[in-house]
Amino acid sequence: MKLKRNTSKTAQEDLKDLGFGSRVSNQSAERLLNKDGSFNVQRSGLSFFTSLSPYHSLLTMSWWKFNFNIVLFFLSINALFALAFVGIGKECLPGAASGGILEFFFDAFFFSVQTFTTVGYGFLSPQGALANSVAAMCAFVGLLSFALATGLMFARFSRPTAKIIFAENAIITPFQDASALMFRIANARKNQLIELQIKMLYSRLEQSDGKHVRRYYPLNLVRDKVVFFPLHWTVVHKIDENSPLFGVTRKQLQQEIAEFPILLTGIDETFSQPVHARSSYRFDEIKWNVKYSDMFFVNKYNQFSSDIQKLSDIETV
């Protein structure tokens, strides 16, 4: 099989090893890029604090998890301050429940909440230098915590994230006088993405000096840029004699554990921010001799429309 590459040298070189290196263990048939675009690799040996990485985690975790963490922190820190007041003794909060230690803990807890949130009804108020100091610290920590939460919330909001849906399967199908490898994408958000660029690679295991080596070949796309992306986009690599896929069979793709990483960049118009998306198709996620179903229709307002739910629908040719 002959491999030619006809894009410019510079672009090619950039994509040559993607930063993964070409080393492969014999038994490793794992994919390089997960479907969600994350790398299927591990960096070990980072310090405990780095691997904890609270800020990065707080930014990238889901909203449910984020809110849960905030509530947990709120309850724990107020419980801690309540314990401090319990430690100082009942007389530090005149007017608190006259019952047992548990009743006082709950009163102290609610007093702490009132201080932490700076409500400060005043039904309870601290007596003595120690209690006053703890209450001052509680209010101070409270305000800074909410400042932090504000900052984190905004940071989460303003993160440039594209949510591109990729069709479940790529297809190899007759195209013009040859065949083509195609996949479809759509924007799953209401925001507009503009100036999209897409790159697709063909990664496969090869024999080199008796060792398994993973090599990367960029695939030329019929169209690798669009100015706007209002509906959906079918990305096409024509398999002609210049393509590294020319003559490759279904079975060969399986033997070489072929993978097709996809890199997408664009600009989110809401904030004029660059966004990146990645995904990859493996040999077993490619359907042969089918075509994608039509997604276009004209709605009742006479507008061009695109039914995103049909993105992954395929039909036999």
Next chain:
Amino acid sequence: MKLKRNTSKTAQEDLKDLGFGSRVSNQSAERLLNKDGSFNVQRSGLSFFTSLSPYHSLLTMSWWKFNFNIVLFFLSINALFALAFVGIGKECLPGAASGGILEFFFDAFFFSVQTFTTVGYGFLSPQGALANSVAAMCAFVGLLSFALATGLMFARFSRPTAKIIFAENAIITPFQDASALMFRIANARKNQLIELQIKMLYSRLEQSDGKHVRRYYPLNLVRDKVVFFPLHWTVVHKIDENSPLFGVTRKQLQQEIAEFPILLTGIDETFSQPVHARSSYRFDEIKWNVKYSDMFFVNKYNQFSSDIQKLSDIETV
């Protein structure tokens, strides 16, 4: 009619189909780009939550609507908390009005407001674990809501948005030894836009194999970049023999439902952020054989000045 394009291949290709596709239904004579630059298309089939898209909506709605939503949320959530206190019973807020259930609801509502905003006068304060828990939740939700509102407000502020005014009509007018398609723009904000770039297209219906197809032709501009944009700018496409508009008559433009999408990018100097603006002129928004009125004058401080209100003014040649 002969169509030549003399700009570079690369730039041309980028603009070839704009991501709309070339499919046209026979009856659709709708424009592609609305005057305000939004796309006249629809993406259907997105999930309910996505089509709700609260964050994107809160960022892009008008300030009136945004403030109205905030006030509405404030009133509703405090009404909810008031209902919770009503549910717990009158004894949970000692000192509240001794009248009927409605009076107590109002007292509970104002108490909730005092807690939600963390004012906490203390005239009323919660009694019992349940009432205290509800009050704690109210203060917590209140603070986070204001944190969210702060974040949203800043996000709205910091969004890079250019407000470019386009003259109401484009004109086709004698120019040098030929004629030209022109339109005028001005910056409607006080901020400075720099490094402006502009692209203009000629989109029209064509017959292809008996089907209607929409094709796009980039138009060369006499000047497609300016470093500064302190006053206004008249953008000019010269209709010479290299222009796809060469020899096209008014009637032809109407028959082919011609549309001239315009894409503008620049940098907002206040935040050094890239900004994008779009608009489009349809065949019926083009005046023939008129010229734009002069907007320049020298003001009393001897400064070059530009009267923005004259932007759309035209005169017969």
Next chain:
Amino acid sequence: MKLKRNTSKTAQEDLKDLGFGSRVSNQSAERLLNKDGSFNVQRSGLSFFTSLSPYHSLLTMSWWKFNFNIVLFFLSINALFALAFVGIGKECLPGAASGGILEFFFDAFFFSVQTFTTVGYGFLSPQGALANSVAAMCAFVGLLSFALATGLMFARFSRPTAKIIFAENAIITPFQDASALMFRIANARKNQLIELQIKMLYSRLEQSDGKHVRRYYPLNLVRDKVVFFPLHWTVVHKIDENSPLFGVTRKQLQQEIAEFPILLTGIDETFSQPVHARSSYRFDEIKWNVKYSDMFFVNKYNQFSSDIQKLSDIETV
């Protein structure tokens, strides 16, 4: 006089009219760019709200003015709420001063402040639905105002602004086998600017068909980029036979009201943000046959150092 330009066509074209247009009134000898880089032009006819432009003003005014405006707003809005309480009547704030209307106004004012800032001591608290509603509104407006102030403060902080000091005078001085137009710049902030690029123009009045026209000629610089800018930078345009300044005398510069606009871009490393700076030298801000004093020295830690205070110092050759 012969004018040649030997930089690339594209770059030249970008700078051809700077977006000012070439129209000049006979009497106007005003500069185009003020020393601080703002444009000496006016856009009139913008709507009242646009010309008010509160957000842009609040972002770009000085910190003194910004803080003054905040204090003024704080005092006025609380005075307004105090007036509302006065309107409702004394009985709405039990415990307020028993004196005259002025005493009550002051009590109402301080109560309003306590509510607006959400301190809410509770010594005074509102009685009745009307007073409670006004107090609720006061707390709500207060919180949103501080949210707004927070957002504005951060927006002011995060604005990418370079503070470049330009030497007071440019100089024309012997250089290699010819002469050169030079000026010196330094970074007046502690942050690092990197990847600086600089452009310099020669703008002058010319006769064209009996009318005064202002034309712009880019000047080639011996060095128009630096990767780092840790100390200072002397920017040099060599006046050889390719320079539009070749053979131009001091008197000619005066007659043609010559001006040398300077455009500088770079990246502020603190936030990796692009920054822009502008200035301009007029014919009367150019010294002939002098040189800049040496600013380099080696400090006691053996570090290269640069004495910024000498930036404008010149010596006779």
Next chain:
Amino acid sequence: MKLKRNTSKTAQEDLKDLGFGSRVSNQSAERLLNKDGSFNVQRSGLSFFTSLSPYHSLLTMSWWKFNFNIVLFFLSINALFALAFVGIGKECLPGAASGGILEFFFDAFFFSVQTFTTVGYGFLSPQGALANSVAAMCAFVGLLSFALATGLMFARFSRPTAKIIFAENAIITPFQDASALMFRIANARKNQLIELQIKMLYSRLEQSDGKHVRRYYPLNLVRDKVVFFPLHWTVVHKIDENSPLFGVTRKQLQQEIAEFPILLTGIDETFSQPVHARSSYRFDEIKWNVKYSDMFFVNKYNQFSSDIQKLSDIETV
């Protein structure tokens, strides 16, 4: 020794003097770039306020120092307000401790804290116009301070900072048919860096007209860009006949006080922000005829992995 440079003229010129100038004092053998990437230079003569530069300092200081400053400010300003209340006199805070001046100061201090943080229990509340004014100012300053702290915290969070670890020593080692200068880097954060570019220079003292001059030579890298950076990267400059290092001995490097500044740019994917990192190797930080230890392994999930702790490990060839 012959020095050839075979990269493009433009890129070369950019790196020619790095903005340091080529002036060298005889005694100065100090490095240009510190290991942490900061410049080993000084800009003196800036105004007191500029050299104080509170905002830049608050943004770039460590989190420990930042938090310490916030606590210090909080304590000092409340002590100031407490002094103001002490100045007004005991009667301004009815209910305060009846003891001596010190007891009253502490009560006033805690009252100030309660006002500053807007807790406002109401156990103490100000009496009289003067005390009320001071309390109002305290609440106002308090809220703005926390607004500022919020803004600063978010600004610190959202700063684009790469934490690249550079191997302790660069190495010169046999490579293909010649030798090579190499160093290894890894990303010490959990975030992904993409589109990394790297530049390396060879800076050395030369004799020119009997004076010491520092010259800069860019070094061609076998690979100066990677699209992804999931694991680590060994950067290689091949010392062939085109290299300015061709034939240079260990001793020569020492005599010419050779230094190898390294400039790295990339994009932090979390915020799609450009990031910069710098470092430099001196002649005495280069090991000859060793190689880096292998960092790759395959973990139990069959993923490619990289042990970051081995980054600086070297072995004899």
